[in-house]
Amino acid sequence: MKLTADERADPSVCARIVDQIFHEANVGSHARRKCLRFLADSIAYAAAHWPDRWSVTLYSDYIRFNVGWVEAIVLGPKVLAVLVIGSDIPKGVRLRGAYARARGARGAAVPFHRANALVPRIQHTHREAMRAAATWRTGSGTRNAHSAGVITYLWRTLGLRTKAPGIESKLAGAPSLHIVQGGVENGDKRWLERATGRDLVAKNWVVPKSARVGDSVVIYIRGHGCFATGKISSPPTPRTDRPNRYGAAIDSVRLIEPAVSLEVLRRRMPEFQWATYPRSITTPSKPIAKKLLTIIEVRRKQKGADLEQEELKTSSLEELRAAALAKAVPAANAHQRKVIQRKREWAIKAYVLGRADGCCEYCREDAPFRTEKGQPYLECHHILRLADCGPDSPYNVIGVCPNCHRRAHFAYGRRKIKDQMKNRVRGIEARRTRGRK
Ligand SMILES: [Zn+2]
Structure with a gap:
């Protein structure tokens, strides 16, 4: 009835x-x-x-x-x-x-x-x-x-x-957003990479006690930044292994590529205090949550091209790499293209030097000296010359010591050196693409 x-x-x-x-x-x-x-x-x-x-x-x-x-x-x-x-x-x-x-x-x-x-x-x-x-x-x-x-x-x-x-x-309309944490050594990071887009469910993730089914989470991983998003799919229950902690199921996992680093968050949301000291799980206020979700959405759409050159100076290597790989938007006008191109060149250089991390990527020796700013001195070498239509990408640039740089240009047998450099960079980048370091 x-x-x-x-x-x-x-x-x-x-x-x-x-x-x-x-x-x-x-x-x-x-x-x-x-x-x-x-x-x-x-x-x-x-x-x-x-x-x-x-x-x-x-x-x-x-x-x-x-x-x-x-x-x-x-x-x-x-x-x-x-x-x-x-x-x-x-x-x-x-x-x-x-x-x-x-x-x-x-x-x-x-x-x-x-x-x-x-x-x-x-x-x-x-x-x-x-x-x-x-x-x-x-x-x-x-x-x-x-x-x-x-x-x-x-x-x-x-x-x-x-x-x-x-x-x-x-x-x-009122689901909350929570920032929760994940680790690298404990396998969280690898699990997230596997779960993305596959509808896997994490059974017992540490979440705030106040979390509800349907709430969103942003998963922060130290050293990487905001790494993935997901949804809470079970009510939180006390965790037996950790006092005063609550666990809930998380599903609908999607990676944020590249992860949004803390430096970028601090720069774009100075009012967001958690980013200064990101030790805990937290439920940010609605305006902060909205801003954070927008940053993540833009990041997903632009895959790192959202980063300003100023931001790149402090952002993570993953973000630098993404900016270095970013393609110019087809719709961009001549001026925009020029700006994008300049940023990309800068990003590639900064990324390759970061990737080399103070060691020549060819002979593997330490950089010969430090600059006034205390940075190890290395140079960027285009393996195929730009003039020979070598692609301006992280795959074509190697961070080398001045000796190896001169060697690549003038040494006897430099064709062989060129091939070795090509293979070296290909190997380094393949490992990065697979997410190993
Ligand atoms: Zn060298």
Whole structure:
């Protein structure tokens, strides 16, 4: 039976109907909580990923949660009906019909009395199925029947944080951004590189206690900078291995290439104090979060061409390399091209000297002396001369001592030296591309 709009907005009506559903099915409080939590998590997940493609509706004897045109979860009267993908589901779950508007997805029935064991095991396939269903925009009919009372009831009962429950734009529009940390030696960095774009899930990343499902994270790695982004996909729980720390699942990992160094953050956001002393996890204020996300977005689009020459003087080697590899924008006019070209030449030189790190990249001896500024003195040599159409790129430039530089130009057998230099740089750059140092 359909309820009135007032009833659907009323959390106490929802509470009564939920009690009735579980009472009739004779379900224990543990399984009951598990089912409600599952529903709340799925709603939060959908709200975060597809804010305009879900709705939840309260009926007189059941709750229906839609993604796109499809029922993603139906709670009651006797069963928890869940949308899943394919046949990869645990024993005890009964499959039902397929849906035209959720490719590969089918309904499945989880008996209440087995919810404790089965619900955690279908979460992944359920999310995949929601993804398939979210291809379609939700019909206005279901949106209009959206029942704020369900959200209010769920969030209150489960103690979830939300200020204005029931309005999905608020729920979805207010995910926070957290900065969390990753390490190199502990394998975090390598895992992130593997996970990017592959939908892998980190099970227990250290996050702020206040994090919610659907919140974004920026993962900072010392020595690299803001390295990747992701989304929180499970509520934080206390970590047993670290006192006073909370862990949550992180998915939707995407690398930021090149990572945004702290120097760039400090320069562009002097008001962002964390960047001065980046030891902890933090939840920056909304304006800071917005600015940070914009920097990351531009970085992804321009792949390092966003860096100003002034910034390059203090930025990381990864950023220098990206700027050195950056291509001129095709739409740029003659003046812009000239500016870009000048910046690139500068970046290539600075990058190659940074890459050489005080040792000649040919004979591998230390630089012969230091400059007034205390920098080891090396020179940049174009392996193929620019005049011979040698590409002006980090692959064609080697950082060498003055001796080797003269040798490359005037020595007997310099054709062989040229080949050796070419191979040397190719090897160095290949290792960098693979992310090893
Ligand atoms: Zn040398």
